Each structure stands twice: as C-alpha cells, then as structure tokens.
Amino acid sequence: MKHFFSKYGVLLLVVTVLLAVLLSALSYFSATSSILRNAMGVVSTPFRAAASGVTGWFEDKRRYYADYSALVEENQALREELAALRSDEQQAQHDREENKLLRELLDLREQRRDFVFESAKVLEHSASNWTRTLTLNRGTSHGVAVNNVVVSSEGYMIGIVTEVGLNWCAVQELVDTDTEIGALVFRTGDVVIAEGDFALMQKNRLKVTYLPPETALLVGDYILTSGLGGYYPSNITLGTVERVETDDNGLAQYAVLAPLVDFDALTEVFIIKDYEIVE
Amino acid sequence: MLTRRDIIIKWTTICAAALLLQLMFSLLLGGVAILGVHLFLPPLIVGIIASLEDTHAGALFALGCGVLCDLVLPGLFPCLYTVAFALSALACSYLAKNVVQPGPLCSLIVSALTFGFVDVLVMLSLALTDHAPFVGMLSVALREMALSCLLVPACHPVLTYLHKKFTL
Numbered sequence: 001m002k003h004f005f006s007k008y009g010v011l012l013l014v015v016t017v018l019l020a021v022l023l024s025a026l027s028y029f030s031a032t033s034s035i036l037r038n039a040m041g042v043v044s045t046p047f048r049a050a051a052s053g054v055t056g057w058f059e060d061k062r063r064y065y066a067d068y069s070a071l072v073e074e075n076q077a078l079r080e081e082l083a084a085l086r087s088d089e090q091q092a093q094h095d096r097e098e099n100k101l102l103r104e105l106l107d108l109r110e111q112r113r114d115f116v117f118e119s120a121k122v123l124e125h126s127a128s129n130w131t132r133t134l135t136l137n138r139g140t141s142h143g144v145a146v147n148n149v150v151v152s153s154e155g156y157m158i159g160i161v162t163e164v165g166l167n168w169c170a171v172q173e174l175v176d177t178d179t180e181i182g183a184l185v186f187r188t189g190d191v192v193i194a195e196g197d198f199a200l201m202q203k204n205r206l207k208v209t210y211l212p213p214e215t216a217l218l219v220g221d222y223i224l225t226s227g228l229g230g231y232y233p234s235n236i237t238l239g240t241v242e243r244v245e246t247d248d249n250g251l252a253q254y255a256v257l258a259p260l261v262d263f264d265a266l267t268e269v270f271i272i273k274d275y276e277i278v279e
Numbered sequence: 280m281l282t283r284r285d286i287i288i289k290w291t292t293i294c295a296a297a298l299l300l301q302l303m304f305s306l307l308l309g310g311v312a313i314l315g316v317h318l319f320l321p322p323l324i325v326g327i328i329a330s331l332e333d334t335h336a337g338a339l340f341a342l343g344c345g346v347l348c349d350l351v352l353p354g355l356f357p358c359l360y361t362v363a364f365a366l367s368a369l370a371c372s373y374l375a376k377n378v379v380q381p382g383p384l385c386s387l388i389v390s391a392l393t394f395g396f397v398d399v400l401v402m403l404s405l406a407l408t409d410h411a412p413f414v415g416m417l418s419v420a421l422r423e424m425a426l427s428c429l430l431v432p433a434c435h436p437v438l439t440y441l442h443k444k445f446t447l
Contacts, residue, residue: 009369012338016365019342020358023349027357034357040350051305059310126353129316129419130401133353170353177409198411202315202419264310 033163041165116274132173186222208255289445326389329368330375341368367396394424
C-alpha cells in the first residue's frame with residue numbers, strides 16, 4: 001500500500017493541491033464570480049435552460065393530472081380567503097384615507113418604496129442535498145449584482161444573489177444554511193435574526209433567533225426584513241412563525257419560520273436591483 | 280499498447296459518455312427527490328472509471344471531473360469536488376487493483392467510497408461553519424449514497440463496455 005501511494009499519490013497530491021489553491025484563490029479574490037466559474041456558467045447556461053425546459057414540461061404534465069383534487073380544495077379555500085380579503089380591503093381603504101388626512105394635518109412626508117425590478121427565469125434548482133440554490137438567467141449584463149434580493153411575484157423573499165456571471169446568477173435560497181438576515185416581527189416590531197439551519201433546511205424551514213426575552217411570538221406571526229444596516233430593503237415578507245421551541249441548552253428560544261414561497265415550484269422570479277425607501 | 284491517437288479517441292469517448300449519462304440523469308431524475316434527497320451521479324462515474332482504468336489516467340479523469348463540478352455546481356467551498364474526487368480515485372484504484380476484482384460489486388463499493396470522501400468533506404465543512412448536527416448530516420449522507428448507488432447498474436455496463444472496447 002505504501003509503495004502504491006508513493007508511486008501514484010505524490011504527484012497527484014501536488015496537482016490536486018495546486019488546483020485547489022487556484023480555485024480557492026480565484027473564488028476569494030472575485031467580487032462577483034471567479035473568471036473560470038463565470039466562463040463555465042456562460043457555456044452551460046443554454047444546456048441548463050434546455051434541461052430545465054424539458055423537466056419543467058414533464059413536471060407540469062405530472063402536476064396537471066396528479067393535483068386536480070388538491071386544486072379543487074385549494075380553489076375553495078382561496079375563495080374563502082378572497083372573501084375575507086375583500087372585507088379587509090374595505091377597512092384598509094378607509095384607513096388609507098384616514099392616514100392621508102392625518103399626514104396632511106401633521107405635515108409628514110409620505111412613505112415611499114421604489115424598487116427597480118428585473119424579471120428572471122429559473123434555469124436550475126440545485127440538486128444538492130447540502131445547499132439550496134437557484135440559477136437564474138440574468139447576470140451582470142442585466143445589472144444584477146451580488147447581494148441583490150430576489151422575490152416572488154407576490155413580493156415574498158426567495159433569497160439573495162451570491163454569485164453573478166455574465167448572463168447567469170446563483171441565488172442562495174432563504175432556507176440555505178448560510179442565510180443570516182436581520183428581521184423583525186411585524187406584530188411587535190421586535191428585531192430578530194432569521195438564519196438557516198441544516199436540519200430545518202431539509203423541511204424548507206429556517207430559524208428565527210435572538211428573540212428578545214419579553215417577546216411572545218404567536219404561531220402565524222409575520223416576519224419581515226428589518227432593513228437594518230442597509231444591505232437589504234425593509235419590510236419584505238420572509239414567512240410566518242410555525243412554532244416556537246427551546247434550543248438544546250434550554251436557555252434560549254427560537255422560532256421555526258415557514259417561508260411563504262414554494263421553492264420547488266418557482267419558475268419566474270424578480271430581482272430587486274436597486275431600491276429607495278423613504279419612511 | 281495504445282497510440283496517442285487511440286488514447287485521445289478513448290478518453291474523448293469516455294468523457295462524452297459521462298456527459299451523456301449526466302444529461303440523461305438530469306432529464307429523467309434531475310429535480311426528483313426520493314426519501315427527501317436528490318440523487319447525485321458524478322461520484323459514481325468517477326469511482327467506476329478510477330477502478331477500471333490505470334491509476335494515473337483514472338486520477339486525472341477524477342481531477343478533471345472535480346474541477347468541472349466545482350465550476351458548475353454549487354459547493355460548500357470552492358475546491359470540494361477537486362479534492363474529494365482526486366483522493367477517492369486513488370483509493371478506488373488501490374481497491375480495484377489489490378482488494379476487489381473490477382466488476383459490478385467493485386463498482387458498487389468504489390461508488391460508495393467516492394460518496395464517502397465527498398460526504399466527509401461536506402460534513403466537516405458544515406460542522407465547522409454552521410455547527411450542523413452530526414446525526415442529521417449522516418442521515419442525509421447515507422440516504423444520498425444508498426439511493427445514488429442504485430444507479431450503478433445503469434452506469435457500470437456503459438463504462439465497462441467502453442473500457443473493454445478501447446483496452447482489450
């Protein structure tokens with residue numbers, strides 16, 4: 001065995017170490033994506049798009065036939081939700097008018113949220129069991145940059161752009177273990193942290209940690225981005241609280257957060273390239 | 280003894296076959312999760328080829344595959360597959376030349392071994408950076424390995440046929 005590895009292993013080890021250092025250095029010194037990854041991304045984008053198109057077509061057909069009864073139930077539930085939302089909308093209309101009147105009386109500036117969106121198609125859902133990423137068909141040539149926020153058509157947060165190539169970008173999904181976002185509880189205004197967790201990632205969930213001691217989270221509480229630090233825009237919905245648990249050492253509590261997005265069903269998303277919020 | 284032209288044709292064909300296998304896998308099983316895990320084909324191809332071919336050639340193929348995977352797939356660190364595939368190719372080659380005769384059983388063992396190398400590096404990385412629970416990681420790794428190894432009967436005949444066609 002010793003002879004085998006001394007005969008074959010040393011040269012291979014040297015080449016492996018050199019390649020590993022090269023790949024790591026290229027990745028470390030790049031602000032968007034390493035030059036080699038960028039090139040491979042550009043070359044593989046058409047193939048990914050083709051594969052995504054074929055699998056998407058099969059998935060559509062499967063869902064069309066498999067989910068009919070579920071769709072009927074969902075339709076009924078949505079009708080009930082719509083009725084409730086119509087009632088809320090009437091109340092909201094009244095509140096908006098009252099709010100406008102009060103702002104005029106107090107001479108307050110109007111709140112404004114300007115987002116610059118870029119629509120993108122999902123080329124690939126990562127098939128890795130260790131990370132959760134999406135590959136989109138937009139890149140630096142469309143003005144996309146690292147740390148841009150990606151949202152669904154309903155405005156729910158999907159993830160953060162972590163790598164950008166010429167015509168592609170990689171998005172780290174909200175449930176990935178590397179996620180760490182400043183957040184707040186909509187009902188109470190408490191500032192918390194939303195972070196990925198390996199065990200919860202397998203169930204499409206993430207953790208809400210650093211809960212202030214006086215915070216009493218309720219199931220269904222909305223968790224939004226806090227916008228603190230200016231990295232990401234504020235008030236983008238991350239998800240709702242599913243349950244509250246005590247951590248392993250029994251000292252602190254954390255909440256399990258259920259994102260409002262079905263990551264596996266995403267085909268079209270929106271990248272927030274730039275934003276201005278006046279509050 | 281193969282001429283340079285034969286060697287080029289052989290490895291071009293093997294690379295094309297590997298890409299074709301990956302493409303077919305992506306089309307048929309790409310987005311499918313079984314028992315909560317996605318199957319992963321590259322370790323199978325790397326392990327089987329390393330067990331069939333000469334040690335240097337198998338290791339170089341594994342290095343190439345590793346670099347390609349690191350450049351195309353999302354990974355926990357930039358050289359994950361390069362390191363894991365190169366080391367596993369060496370181990371697979373040793374196993375095939377000294378312990379188990381190349382064949383279906385050997386392909387199954389080397390595939391599991393290659394997964395072992397990848398998963399150990401992944402688990403170490405996750406444990407150090409995210410303090411992920413060991414039991415949870417092990418469960419995912421074992422499910423991924425066991426289910427992906429079910430694809431050995433599809434890969435082994437193709438790669439063995441190419442090996443025999445160009446070598447014997």
